[in-house]
Amino acid sequence: MKTLGKFSMGLGDRFGHQGAAQLEAIIEAGKKSNEITPVWNKSNREHIIIGTQPGDVRAEADLVTKKSGFKKPYFVDADHINLDTVDRFIESSDFFTIDVASYIGKRAGDDEIQAFLKDAGKYSDKLKIPGIRKSLEVSRQRITEIAEKYLFAAIKAREIYRKIEKVKGKGNFITEVSMDEVPYPQTPVELFFILKMVGEKNIPVQTIAPKFSGRFNKGVDYVGDPEKFAEEFESDLMVIDFAIKEFGLPENLKMSIHSGSDKFSIYPVIGSIVKKHNKGFHLKTAGTTWLEEVIGLAASGGKALDFVKDIYFSSLEKTEELCAPYADVIDINISMLPSKDEVSGWNSEKFAASLRHVPGNRDFNPNMRQLIHVAYKLAALKMDEYFRLLKTNEKTVSQSVYENIYNRHICRLFNIK
Numbered sequence: 087m088k089t090l091g092k093f094s095m096g097l098g099d100r101f102g103h104q105g106a107a108q109l110e111a112i113i114e115a116g117k118k119s120n121e122i123t124p125v126w127n128k129s130n131r132e133h134i135i136i137g138t139q140p141g142d143v144r145a146e147a148d149l150v151t152k153k154s155g156f157k158k159p160y161f162v163d164a165d166h167i168n169l170d171t172v173d174r175f176i177e178s179s180d181f182f183t184i185d186v187a188s189y190i191g192k193r194a195g196d197d198e199i200q201a202f203l204k205d206a207g208k209y210s211d212k213l214k215i216p217g218i219r220k221s222l223e224v225s226r227q228r229i230t231e232i233a234e235k236y237l238f239a240a241i242k243a244r245e246i247y248r249k250i251e252k253v254k255g256k257g258n259f260i261t262e263v264s265m266d267e268v269p270y271p272q273t274p275v276e277l278f279f280i281l282k283m284v285g286e287k288n289i290p291v292q293t294i295a296p297k298f299s300g301r302f303n304k305g306v307d308y309v310g311d312p313e314k315f316a317e318e319f320e321s322d323l324m325v326i327d328f329a330i331k332e333f334g335l336p337e338n339l340k341m342s343i344h345s346g347s348d349k350f351s352i353y354p355v356i357g358s359i360v361k362k363h364n365k366g367f368h369l370k371t372a373g374t375t376w377l378e379e380v381i382g383l384a385a386s387g388g389k390a391l392d393f394v395k396d397i398y399f400s401s402l403e404k405t406e407e408l409c410a411p412y413a414d415v416i417d418i419n420i421s422m423l424p425s426k427d428e429v430s431g432w433n434s435e436k437f438a439a440s441l442r443h444v445p446g447n448r449d450f451n452p453n454m455r456q457l458i459h460v461a462y463k464l465a466a467l468k469m470d471e472y473f474r475l476l477k478t479n480e481k482t483v484s485q486s487v488y489e490n491i492y493n494r495h496i497c498r499l500f501n502i503k
């Protein structure tokens with residue numbers, strides 16, 4: 087039976103060159119007694135844009151772990167798959183993020199809804215969850231609304247799960263259910279009933295990715311009230327704990343935090359709450375590695391700096407097109423983007439510092455960082471040159487990748503001084 091460890095991190099490596107540097111950060115954390123399971127994830131959209139295959143991620147993960155003598159478990163995640171996209175991921179992946187976002191809000195059949203309500207009715211009026219001080223108000227009407235909104239998604243999740251299980255066999259892969267790519271957050275009460283549905287459908291889910299309140303924009307800090315987030319996060323944690331016992335879900339079921347990179351203002355909160363309750367988490371950091379490649383190339387100067395400047399100039403011309411698929415997860419203030427004229431005169435340091443996520447640094451520009459975050463497509467158009475530059479400047483680039491994951495992410499999350 088494949089089980090995911092207490093702490094795990096999703097590492098996205100869009101162009102497949104930074105696996106070793108990413109793993110080095112995980113190994114360093116292990117030396118400081120913070121065991122983290124690495125999970126390499128790449129979504130279908132990213133594969134299509136870059137022109138890679140799911141098997142490429144598997145090959146990279148196998149290669150870098152072998153090379154560094156890493157003997158602990160690691161996984162390859164078919165990120166945000168659904169019924170239409172799962173097929174080509176099945177062979178090479180052993181972690182599946184079943185994305186039900188597109189099924190949320192579609193109504194299941196009356197019989198199915200009635201069957202769910204029959205048993206769920208016992209939680210109506212006052213739902214008391216251990217660890218949550220106030221009891222949650224849940225009317226029958228509210229449970230019906232939740233069933234109408236989410237039951238169809240749970241049925242679809244089951245269908246996708248079964249499809250994977252048929253090929254891979256029971257227990258041979260990790261199952262995550264994600265519902266973060268929707269406009270509105272799920273409340274702890276909704277999460278409770280969603281987990282009931284998942285339990286009834288016999289999906290052995292080990293991680294669940296709700297959408298939290300506040301903005302989880304790509305590559306930049308959390309936007310919202312960290313205290314409110316803390317309350318919601320802790321309630322969700324208590325809901326999961328209760329649901330495991332109540333619905334017979336896997337013992338190690340834990341929270342998955344998507345768009346989890348760079349959320350520096352809530353890392354201390356996440357770290358201290360999971361510690362308090364002796365829980366773990368899965369944190370996905372998909373696209374930051376690409377940003378670190380750009381920063382590393384900028385810092386290398388010469389042709390590498392020219393190349394990333396060109397990427398930025400094209401991204402200014404194609405802002406709308408690049409941002410469209412990511413509308414829910416970026417907030418770019420166009421008027422704060424430096425112009426082509428301005429950036430032309432920048433040196434290595436200035437360009438790198440504008441993108442490097444160091445809060446408080448005067449040069450750091452979160453608008454420019456978000457734009458470059460979604461501009462990886464432009465490097466994919468000049469792949470040969472891009473890869474050549476990554477190779478020539480390998481040391482600076484991998485240093486940049488390592489420092490980002492280890493110093494800025496892991497140290498904050500695990501309170502390593």
Ligand SMILES: [Zn+2]
Nearest residue numbers: 264266344345
């Ligand atoms: Zn996600």
